[in-house]
Amino acid sequence: MFIQTEATPNPNTLKFLPGRAISPDRPMEFEDAASAEASPLAADLFTVQGVRGVFFGDEFIAVTKTDDVEWDHIKPFLLGAIMDGLQSGRPIAGDAETASGHATYEGEAEGIVKEIIELIDTRVRPAVARDGGDILFHSFIADTGVVRLKMRGACAGCPSSTMTLKSGIENLLKHYVPEISSVEAVE
Numbered sequence: 001m002f003i004q005t006e007a008t009p010n011p012n013t014l015k016f017l018p019g020r021a022i023s024p025d026r027p028m029e030f031e032d033a034a035s036a037e038a039s040p041l042a043a044d045l046f047t048v049q050g051v052r053g054v055f056f057g058d059e060f061i062a063v064t065k066t067d068d069v070e071w072d073h074i075k076p077f078l079l080g081a082i083m084d085g086l087q088s089g090r091p092i093a094g095d096a097e098t099a100s101g102h103a104t105y106e107g108e109a110e111g112i113v114k115e116i117i118e119l120i121d122t123r124v125r126p127a128v129a130r131d132g133g134d135i136l137f138h139s140f141i142a143d144t145g146v147v148r149l150k151m152r153g154a155c156a157g158c159p160s161s162t163m164t165l166k167s168g169i170e171n172l173l174k175h176y177v178p179e180i181s182s183v184e185a186v187e
Helices: 040-046 071-087 110-129 161-176
Strands: 004-007 013-017 028-030 051-056 061-065 133-141 146-153 182-186
Touching (some): 028 040, 040 061, 051 146, 061 071, 110 161
Parallel strands (some): 146 182
Antiparallel strands (some): 051 061
């Protein structure tokens, strides 16, 4: 098995491309070893010292490291864990649910929120997935027109994510949904 790697805009996140499906139904994020218990592969990656986060995309795995380790030191261990995990026959993600990941919203602005989520799913998520990340709808404050989004994978903590959020995503959403005044990221 040959696994390619690809840099992302986030210098602490590296994208691993094993040439097969990883999480085709929905992206999955594991922020720590405890959250990775549902995925044998993610749990194995967290055993490598310096791993801060794991993200499964359709056909990639994005690993985020801590600042105190170098890619040259942990990359061989990560490649080995990915190769072993994919060849083991164990499930990649266990019995994880297949929900969209977006927050739910009910109220007067429900139609606006459905439109926001549709735009995120069709125009934003595919673009950020190429960089090893994902973005989910978190909330909409109808009184002020503020949309709050959760950044995942390579997008979380990326130095250029604020620019992407404000210059790209905010402009796109405001163009299609005039009720939106601004877009913010949430942790």
